[in-house]
Amino acid sequence: QALTGRRLAEDLFAASFTSQRVSHSVAEGTAQGCLAAELLKNYMCDRGQVSEAWKMIGTAVRSAQNTGLHVNPASEKWKDMTEEEQTIRRSAWLLLLHQDT
Numbered sequence: 001q002a003l004t005g006r007r008l009a010e011d012l013f014a015a016s017f018t019s020q021r022v023s024h025s026v027a028e029g030t031a032q033g034c035l036a037a038e039l040l041k042n043y044m045c046d047r048g049q050v051s052e053a054w055k056m057i058g059t060a061v062r063s064a065q066n067t068g069l070h071v072n073p074a075s076e077k078w079k080d081m082t083e084e085e086q087t088i089r090r091s092a093w094l095l096l097l098h099q100d101t
Helices: 002-016 024-046 048-067 083-100
Strands: none
Touching: 002 024, 002 048, 024 048, 024 083, 048 083
C-alpha cells in the first residue's frame, strides 16, 4: 500500500508541472487523484506513516492548485463543466482543505 501511495504521490507531483491552461479531462483526473490521495492519507495514518501521508497531501494540494480546483465555482471557467465535474472538483478541493488543516 505504501508503494501505491508513493506512486500516486509521484504522479501527482509530475502533474503539478502542467500548464495553467489545462483541459477539463486532465483537471477531472487530477480531482479524482486528489480524492484518492485523501483516502490513502487516512490509510497511511492508521498504519503509522504520518509523515509520508502529509507529504502526499501537500503534493495533492499543489496539484489541485495548478489545475484550478481552488478557483471560485462562479467563475467563467466553470460554466462549460458538467454538474458532475463541478461537484467532483468542489468536493476534492474542500476535502483537501480539511485534510491539510
